[in-house]
Amino acid sequence: MLANLTDQAKKQLEYADMVRPSVHPPGRVMTDPPRDEPAGSSLDSYDSYPFEVWYRDDTHDSADEDSQAWVDPEVRKISSILTRSSALLGIAKAICQRGPWSVCVSPCRHRESVSTASLTEGKPCFYLYDTLHSKLGIKLPFTHFEQAILQVLNVAPSQLHPNSWAFVRAFELLCEDLGKAPTLGVFFWLFTVKKTDKVGWTSLCSRPKRKLFKPFLESYNSFKTRFFKVTPSDSGPNLLVDCAGRPFFPLSWTRQPVVSVAVCLKDLEKWEDEFARELGKLPLLPNTDIIKGVGYSSYAFRNLKRRAPQMAEEEEQQPAASVEPLVAAEPSPQQGDSDETSNTPSLVVLNQFAHTSSPIIGGINVGSSLGSKERPSKRPHIEETIIAEDAEADKGLAYSFENNKVKQLGVVGTCNALQQYATYSLILAKAAEKEFGRLESQNKSCTDCAEKDETEFLNLSKAFAEAEVKINSFQSANAGLEEDLQRTIIKNKDLARANF
Structure with a gap:
């Protein structure tokens, strides 16, 4: 031991x-x-x-007796x-x-x-x-x-x-x-x-x-x-x-x-x-969000940073190509065939989990037996657990990445795919906006009706209160008249006795 x-x-x-x-x-x-x-x-x-x-x-x-001075x-x-x-x-x-x-x-x-x-x-x-x-x-x-x-x-x-x-x-x-x-x-x-x-x-x-x-x-x-x-x-x-x-x-x-x-x-x-x-050059980052892993997309940011040098190298190797505006972009036949055999290659880049060697570690694999047994691995983010679950839920993305569809498409093909997805997203956004706009209109109509009913209810309550006040006044006046009548009857009786 x-x-x-x-x-x-x-x-x-x-x-x-x-x-x-x-x-x-x-x-x-x-x-x-x-x-x-x-x-x-x-x-x-x-x-x-x-x-x-x-x-x-x-x-x-001070050199006095207090060692904690x-x-x-x-x-x-x-x-x-x-x-x-x-x-x-x-x-x-x-x-x-x-x-x-x-x-x-x-x-x-x-x-x-x-x-x-x-x-x-x-x-x-x-x-x-x-x-x-x-x-x-x-x-x-x-x-x-x-x-x-x-x-x-x-x-x-x-x-x-x-x-x-x-x-x-x-x-x-x-x-x-x-x-x-x-x-x-x-x-x-x-x-x-x-x-x-x-x-x-x-x-x-x-x-x-x-x-x-x-x-x-x-x-x-x-x-x-x-x-x-x-x-x-x-x-x-x-x-x-x-x-x-x-x-x-x-x-x-x-x-x-x-x-x-x-x-x-x-x-x-x-x-x-x-x-x-x-x-x-980075902006002021939220310390709390990074530590807690809340509202901080560090995973996508990391992979985009790793992907940047390779994307720049591909852009230098391939000739420049004209890119259509996002709204006017439509799937080309060739691109459509590529999309049928691949599962959104543009998303694979963002969901890639790549282990890069540290410039300091000098060849030591953090995931090796030494890194995993003798020293604990880096404390995981909350996002890493979510990413693992996403990988199990969507194996199509992992399969696309294994086949390296992004490299096959190249920069132009990837940009075209991104444009298509952006166009589809725009269409979905407009449809959602229209649908939610209709719901919002209905909600507003219901709100107006509720406000009208509430106003009418307040008016009726006010009228009821006024009527109740009048009724109370009438009842008080009636009670006074009854008392006067009783007193008059008594006086008449007294006068009748006096005459006889």
Whole structure:
């Protein structure tokens, strides 16, 4: 059992070395790495990055008996409300990926701060906010990019603000959609660290004129009292430290987090430079939609991006052809024959699921045994499940793609097919508009009748109220007359007695 765990840990390290960017110092001098940190607070390996990193200067920190004096008082005064084991039922499974990955979770003590550096039963541990898995979908083990972010920033998972975690998560998903591997150089070219006086939650923000994502939440404060401890499980791979006991990322809060990162595109690899400039041209993307997979058609966007170079190459090889207007486009006989034997080839391009190799991975197939067993695959989008169901429901599209009908049709044929489908869509739209217009007219007529009936009802109600008032008045007058009549009768009787 121990041998198996050791082999798994070695494979983790080998895979991490393979997917880590192969960069060389571009002549810049990085500041000294953090020093005098508590055990498990930072990794023992500080890679040379193609950018400058400045860490916080802790030489002016107070040397009194309080070992946490460098922490922001706002952080120290907040304790967790998760102080009972019953509050953590099912959390250990919820925060882990599927597979052999498992951890142990334990509640915090009363008045225990998230910046406290301690061991749990002699085991390494770190604090984790439950918002990371419940709202952002970040689960253990952290991806190599997430670990690298924590290493560069020199912060523990709970030391990085959830809004900043959302930037990391959305950047990973966007890179996956575009068929690129997430790299530190491109990420820190887009994002920088907010400056603070005390060591609190490290926050990232977009650099000027390089805004890629909207913040996940404008006010993200409810997370502060919901954290718990995470320790290695007795079985399965250790997700906190390697076989030599070195942590994969800082486990406890550090007094020397990064305060500044300077990235120059010329120091990055060529493909990173091009990718960074490509991201810089994108509009402001909704961070929340990308993470939740709601209202974000990343799948079609990804395949169109992959298809663009091939389409450009085909356009150069084939002569230019005149294209009819959409309204006037009609199926040609040749195109009609092609349509009979193919199932909408233009749609196949959008529903293709192509696995592209990452520029960083360098030949490693993510779907191989190493990628699927030793490290979890990239967390799937909601759309990927839908796409799998669509593939089962519509096998005709998959068959068309296997026969590569798009290449057979060429650019001109594909454009003609697109024009035909656009024309059909326009006809259907007009028919639907006409039908729904008739329904709308009927609905409007019913609405007018209802309004007329309501007006008539109000008028009748008003007339009834007026008649009721008149009746009450008549009844009152009649009662008065009856009283006068009775008094007159009594007087007449009295006069009659007086006469006799």
